[in-house]
Amino acid sequence: MILGFVIFVLIVSLVFYTIFAGADFGAGILEFFNPKDEKRAHEISHVVDKAIGPVWEANHIWLILAVVIFFMGFPHAFSPFSIYYHVPLTFVLLGIIGRGTAFTFRHYDAFKDESQKLYSFIFRTSSVWTSFWLGTIFGSLLSGPLPERGDFLAYYVLPWANLASMSMGVFVIFLFCFLASLFLISETSDNELARYFRRRSLVMFAISVVVGFIVLVIHSRVPGSVIFEFFKDPRSIALFLISTLLMLPMTYFYRRRRYMELKAIGVTQVLLVTAGGLVHQFPIIMRFESGRQLDLFNAAAPEATLIQLAIALLVGVICIFPALIFLFKVFKSEHFKT
Amino acid sequence: MTDLLAARSQMALSLAFHIIFAIIGMVMPFFMARAHWLYLKTKDEDYLKLTKFWMRGVAIFFATGAVSGTALAFELGLLWPEFMKHAGPIIGMPFSWEGTAFFLEAIFLGLYLYGFNRLSPYVHWSFSIAVGVCGMASGIFVMAANSWMNSPAGFDWNGGNPINIDPVRAMFNDAWFSQGQHMILASIAAVSFLISGLHFLFYHRNKREINLKALKVIRPFLIVSALMMPLSGDYSAKDVAVRQPAKLAAMEAHFKTEKNAALIIGGIPNVETQTVDYAIKIPYLLSFLAHGDFHQEVIGLEEFPRDEWPPVLITHIAFQIMVALGSLMALIAILHLFTKRFNLMERRWFRLINIAALPAGLIALEAGWVVTEVGRQPWIIYGLLKTKDALTPMPGIQYSFALFTLVYLSLTVTVIWLMKRQFKSEGMIS
Numbered sequence: 001m002i003l004g005f006v007i008f009v010l011i012v013s014l015v016f017y018t019i020f021a022g023a024d025f026g027a028g029i030l031e032f033f034n035p036k037d038e039k040r041a042h043e044i045s046h047v048v049d050k051a052i053g054p055v056w057e058a059n060h061i062w063l064i065l066a067v068v069i070f071f072m073g074f075p076h077a078f079s080p081f082s083i084y085y086h087v088p089l090t091f092v093l094l095g096i097i098g099r100g101t102a103f104t105f106r107h108y109d110a111f112k113d114e115s116q117k118l119y120s121f122i123f124r125t126s127s128v129w130t131s132f133w134l135g136t137i138f139g140s141l142l143s144g145p146l147p148e149r150g151d152f153l154a155y156y157v158l159p160w161a162n163l164a165s166m167s168m169g170v171f172v173i174f175l176f177c178f179l180a181s182l183f184l185i186s187e188t189s190d191n192e193l194a195r196y197f198r199r200r201s202l203v204m205f206a207i208s209v210v211v212g213f214i215v216l217v218i219h220s221r222v223p224g225s226v227i228f229e230f231f232k233d234p235r236s237i238a239l240f241l242i243s244t245l246l247m248l249p250m251t252y253f254y255r256r257r258r259y260m261e262l263k264a265i266g267v268t269q270v271l272l273v274t275a276g277g278l279v280h281q282f283p284i285i286m287r288f289e290s291g292r293q294l295d296l297f298n299a300a301a302p303e304a305t306l307i308q309l310a311i312a313l314l315v316g317v318i319c320i321f322p323a324l325i326f327l328f329k330v331f332k333s334e335h336f337k338t
Numbered sequence: 339m340t341d342l343l344a345a346r347s348q349m350a351l352s353l354a355f356h357i358i359f360a361i362i363g364m365v366m367p368f369f370m371a372r373a374h375w376l377y378l379k380t381k382d383e384d385y386l387k388l389t390k391f392w393m394r395g396v397a398i399f400f401a402t403g404a405v406s407g408t409a410l411a412f413e414l415g416l417l418w419p420e421f422m423k424h425a426g427p428i429i430g431m432p433f434s435w436e437g438t439a440f441f442l443e444a445i446f447l448g449l450y451l452y453g454f455n456r457l458s459p460y461v462h463w464s465f466s467i468a469v470g471v472c473g474m475a476s477g478i479f480v481m482a483a484n485s486w487m488n489s490p491a492g493f494d495w496n497g498g499n500p501i502n503i504d505p506v507r508a509m510f511n512d513a514w515f516s517q518g519q520h521m522i523l524a525s526i527a528a529v530s531f532l533i534s535g536l537h538f539l540f541y542h543r544n545k546r547e548i549n550l551k552a553l554k555v556i557r558p559f560l561i562v563s564a565l566m567m568p569l570s571g572d573y574s575a576k577d578v579a580v581r582q583p584a585k586l587a588a589m590e591a592h593f594k595t596e597k598n599a600a601l602i603i604g605g606i607p608n609v610e611t612q613t614v615d616y617a618i619k620i621p622y623l624l625s626f627l628a629h630g631d632f633h634q635e636v637i638g639l640e641e642f643p644r645d646e647w648p649p650v651l652i653t654h655i656a657f658q659i660m661v662a663l664g665s666l667m668a669l670i671a672i673l674h675l676f677t678k679r680f681n682l683m684e685r686r687w688f689r690l691i692n693i694a695a696l697p698a699g700l701i702a703l704e705a706g707w708v709v710t711e712v713g714r715q716p717w718i719i720y721g722l723l724k725t726k727d728a729l730t731p732m733p734g735i736q737y738s739f740a741l742f743t744l745v746y747l748s749l750t751v752t753v754i755w756l757m758k759r760q761f762k763s764e765g766m767i768s
Contacts, residue, residue, distance in 0.1 A: 053448075058441065067411050071422050072426055072431070082422070089415075096405055100402075105752065107397075110762070301426070301430075302501075305427040308430075319438060
């Protein structure tokens with residue numbers, strides 16, 4: 001029961017990280033697709049600045065929370081995970097460092113001169129870079145099993161340096177862009193800019209669907225890939241179907257400019273896609289060549305630890321949620337208007 | 339460079355970098371709170387200007403602290419997965435509390451930095467205090483985790499497969515209070531000297547009154563923390579003498595177990611000959627400081643197997659630097675008590691002393707961390723797990739170290755450059 005609660009919070013924090021940090025990353029990635037017009041581009045950066053400014057640090061803490069739950073609650077998986085994925089995790093870390101600092105420096109530099117270009121470049125590039133590597137790690141966990149014999153390449157490179165993993169990385173980039181453009185629609189009072197983000201959300205949605213489909217095809221050709229099993233599992237099929245059906249109301253809300261509903265469905269779509277990938281994998285974290293598996297149950301810490309973790313999480317939830325809701329209310333009340 | 343040395347160096351660099359930014363985040367919210375309060379009470383615009391001036395710097399330092407903190411969280415797994423395998427379930431608790439505190443801190447900071455015109459004045463102000471409190475809590479929790487490494491508790495080692503885990507006992511281990519209090523006071527002292535040093539510099543150059551007000555805000559923090567530090571350090575050292583005698587012996591370059599042990603000031607320890615060259619030795623004083631009794635026996639390094647000696651040279655010299663600077667800061671703090679009486683702000687020598695003391699707290703802080711971390715070697719969990727056995731099996735850590743050194747170097751240069759630009763834009767420097 002305690003373990004169930006901890007798993008629940010772990011999943012919730014990963015979900016929240018996907019949505020909030022995803023939108024956060026996506027905003028940075030979107031800037032890559034800025035129009036050529038400098039004035040327009042500058043306005044978009046300003047909207048992004050205002051939108052993310054108060055909330056970006058809070059958005060990214062879900063990852064720290066997930067990491068802490070991981071090493072405290074599931075240490076037998078955390079250790080091998082940190083070893084096998086040392087390289088892509090290092091890449092993710094570099095991206096997080098570059099992104100956070102570039103964004104803050106861009107906003108707080110006392111002089112807004114040529115250095116702004118450098119900040120923007122680092123901010124945008126690291127938004128893409130970090131999203132890509134997070135997706136790659138995710139794709140790797142879902143595809144082929146991890147080796148238990150071999151050399152440096154076999155252990156530390158091949159598990160993630162393959163098409164199956166990296167195509168997931170690309171998918172995540174566009175998924176985050178989609179999320180971000182949805183949220184940014186309501187972050188501006190300028191109608192033209194709102195229309196710009198609205199168009200972007202459509203484009204990004206379309207690209208995400210296409211890339212997602214390609215990812216499925218690639219994974220279906222990888223023996224041992226979880227997604228290979230995807231279509232044999234009625235739950236995955238159900239999720240996939242619901243997600244497809246939701247495109248109908250999505251189109252309706254898009255045309256009617258009912259942005260609150262559009263956002264709700266957009267977020268649901270993202271969650272369905274993530275759930276679809278994970279539902280068959282759950283509760284497995286890592287799979288090995290020999291057939292050995294590390295899952296949320298056999299990798300769990302002893303009960304005394306889980307109890308303390310559950311208490312800390314419960315207190316955290318009680319303290320953090322009201323504060324977080326207050327933060328969003330103060331700065332994002334526009335999102336709750338229709 | 340071996341993988342072990344590269345990993346230790348990378349971790350050390352990450353910690354040394356992060357801590358500067360973390361302490362700014364812990365202490366400056368309280369400075370801002372006081373300045374902001376003075377504005378709300380006196381309506382003196384200078385105090386509002388001061389608050390906003392500090393806010394900009396805090397935002398930059400906070401973001402850099404947050405990402406370097408993320409780096410450390412990752413590096414626990416990337417560099418020391420064997421340590422995390424054993425320690426994760428035992429000492430995860432303070433980390434989860436730290437995560438909660440930091441999450442709240444980030445939320446309150448967002449509300450404070452961006453909420454000037456969106457919240458009622460006193461509600462808005464209260465968030466500055468909230469940020470500070472959460473920051474301090476965060477620091478204390480992290481210290482509890484580090485204390486556990488020095489004073490392991492709350493489990494039976496069982497030859498490397500810990501059982502009977504009691505996370506609460508682990509968190510409230512024998513060292514958490516002494517380490518925690520020392521670090522909190524050290525952060526306040528270090529940041530006080532840093533920021534007031536800056537404002538002394540500005541006042542020296544531009545004679546603007548806003549700097550006098552800044553110093554007025556900081557002064558009580560500076561005086562109280564700097565004067566308490568020698569007491570705090572004494573408490574901490576007495577604690578270490580009991581719990582980690584090898585560390586104390588290395589710190590004090592104390593090779594032979596003896597009663598009436600002499601205090602060694604300065605000097606260069608020679609591990610081969612087990613002597614300390616060029617030192618000043620004060621008889622009986624080490625016994626007294628370590629145990630409160632001039633005749634009490636102080637354990638020397640000779641009691642420990644040679645391969646369990648911490649690096650004596652580094653630990654001793656770092657310790658001497660820390661104590662020297664801490665003492666200096668306490669003396670300067672005494673001077674500060676008489677600022678108004680003797681109008682010291684107008685005395686050139688007083689300003690110059692404080693400008694010179696600008697980095698003193700930071701250097702002392704880093705030196706202190708060298709003492710406690712290097713002094714714990716070769717252990718990562720004192721007496722139980724050696725650092726070399728906690729290392730990741732992945733080879734090539736030298737490249738990782740080189741990469742992150744580059745990153746931290748770039749960030750350091752950038753942050754200094756940003757601060758200079760900020761000072762220029764406010765007319766604090768030309």
